[in-house]
Amino acid sequence: MKYSIQEAARITGLTASTLRYYESEGLLPNIKRAENRHRYYDESNLEWIAVINCLKNTNMPIEQIKEFVVLNSQGDGTLYKRLELILKHRENVQKKIDELNKYMEHINYKVDYFTMACELETEKELKKERYPNHFYIEEDE
Structure with a gap:
């Protein structure tokens, strides 16, 4: 088509x-x-x-994509080079995924924290529970 x-x-x-x-x-x-x-x-x-x-x-990077395209146009003689290029890229992508997963854990922690704070309608008790050795100034109500 x-x-x-x-x-x-x-x-x-x-x-x-x-x-x-x-x-x-x-x-x-x-x-x-x-x-x-x-x-x-x-x-x-x-x-x-x-x-x-x-x-x-x-x-x-665009330059590596170009290299991949050129290698592809050269046929089967470049299969190992293309594999090497793609394996390296996969490694880089996996590192980025691992990094993003760590950030996601932190974000999920914050979601849980703020969900509980919203249910309690305050952060005060959560802070005392999570950081019992910290000094807090009580606010006048």
């Missing part, structure tokens, strides 16, 4: 200018043109766009 740049943009959730940028940067190989010189995209192009988005949205 053939898709215009507008259709490809709609399908991928990107803008037409982003697709043009990907092509100009060499990230999106094999974009064909119709007789009127308009770009058209096929299923393999859409698959490449999904790969590029995945790598980009997981913070792979």
Whole structure:
């Protein structure tokens, strides 16, 4: 099936200018043109766009994405290099996930804390319970 740049943009959730940028940067190989010189995209192009988005949205630098695209265009002789590149990226993504999970634990703790504080309609008792050795100034009511 053939898709215009507008259709490809709609399908991928990107803008037409982003697709043009990907092509100009060499990230999106094999974009064909119709007789009127308009770009058209096929299923393999859409698959490449999904790969590029995945790598980009997981913070792979554009230069590494370009390297991956170039290696892919060179065929089976680069399989190990591509695997190495993707394994390193996976390691980086996993580190980021682990970091985010630690932040999520803290956020969940705060959600629990404020949920209890809202149920009690005060933080005073929670603070005393959690930090019994701290001095608190009682507020006049």
